[in-house]
Amino acid sequence: MTAALTIAGLKLDFYGVHVLRGVDFAVPAGSFTGLIGPNGAGKSTLFNAVSGLYRPKAGSVRLGSVETTGLAPEKLVAAGLVRSFQLARGFPKLSVFQHLMLYGAGQPGENLLAAMLRSAAARRREEELSERAFGIARRLKLDHVLDNPVTALSGGQKKLVEIGRALMADPKILLLDEPMAGVTPSLTEQIADHLIALNQDGLTICLIEHDMALIKRLCAPVIVMAEGKTLTQGSFDEVASDIRVQEAYLGRRH
Numbered sequence: 439m440t441a442a443l444t445i446a447g448l449k450l451d452f453y454g455v456h457v458l459r460g461v462d463f464a465v466p467a468g469s470f471t472g473l474i475g476p477n478g479a480g481k482s483t484l485f486n487a488v489s490g491l492y493r494p495k496a497g498s499v500r501l502g503s504v505e506t507t508g509l510a511p512e513k514l515v516a517a518g519l520v521r522s523f524q525l526a527r528g529f530p531k532l533s534v535f536q537h538l539m540l541y542g543a544g545q546p547g548e549n550l551l552a553a554m555l556r557s558a559a560a561r562r563r564e565e566e567l568s569e570r571a572f573g574i575a576r577r578l579k580l581d582h583v584l585d586n587p588v589t590a591l592s593g594g595q596k597k598l599v600e601i602g603r604a605l606m607a608d609p610k611i612l613l614l615d616e617p618m619a620g621v622t623p624s625l626t627e628q629i630a631d632h633l634i635a636l637n638q639d640g641l642t643i644c645l646i647e648h649d650m651a652l653i654k655r656l657c658a659p660v661i662v663m664a665e666g667k668t669l670t671q672g673s674f675d676e677v678a679s680d681i682r683v684q685e686a687y688l689g690r691r692h
């Protein structure tokens with residue numbers, strides 16, 4: 439197995455509380471990996487540590503064969519590791535197209551001075567980005583709402599913009615933290631279908647999700663975290679039938 443992402447012995451404290459206590463797992467290249475575990479297991483914190491928002495106190499993160507522990511988020515994005523963020527953290531009045539362009543233009547390597555001077559290179563880059571934004575919008579069936587402000591979108595469309603925004607960075611591996619949360623069942627299905635298609639086109643995905651039916655349908659392998667550590671991993675059926683996993687969800691200590 440070639441690993442797109444390898445996490446080894448990752449530890450992180452919040453104010454002396456050991457929130458990550460040694461997380462170890464690999465995300466196989468090309469996989470649609472699921473990350474599950476009871477509330478407070480440390481899944482979102484792990485994503486934040488892996489994507490450069492939090493600095494781990496020990497352990498390592500490798501992207502492919504490159505050590506990326508402690509790198510700033512923009513360096514990780516440039517290296518191909520991207521996580522999605524909720525739109526609330528963005529600019530709600532911008533249109534869908536502007537959102538996509540903003541996130542594309544904000545990618546590392548963009549020469550701000552050239553952009554300001556409107557050099558030929560900057561114009562070419564803008565054209566490339568707008569082509570990319572149109573392509574992503576078409577793919578996610580957002581093309582008919584491209585000029586709408588994101589505040590006018592349905593809940594499901596907002597979730598698709600969050601994914602589209604992350605895709606503007608051309609990720610090799612995409613970390614998604616509950617991308618279907620609060621979405622109706624039919625939109626959940628649509629988002630799931632988009633994610634399956636992206637994965638089939640070669641994008642490695644690591645998904646945090648509480649809906650076990652979705653995890654079962656989408657993910658292999660499934661990694662289980664509990665109390666800041668990796669508890670086990672395997673196929674959905676393997677981990678679901680593991681007594682330690684059942685106990686973790688029931689809140690029993692090991």
Ligand SMILES: Nc1ncnc2c1ncn2[C@@H]1O[C@H](COP(=O)(O)OP(=O)(O)OP(=O)(O)O)[C@@H](O)[C@H]1O
Binds near residue numbers: 457476479484
């Ligand atoms: N910024 C923070 N400051 C202090 N403690 C935090 C912070 N973020 C998370 N925690 C704590 O770290 C622990 C793990 O939280 P985290 O959100 O990573 O868990 P999770 O597995 O993603 O849970 P959920 O499934 O409920 O989203 C929790 O006890 C939480 O209260």
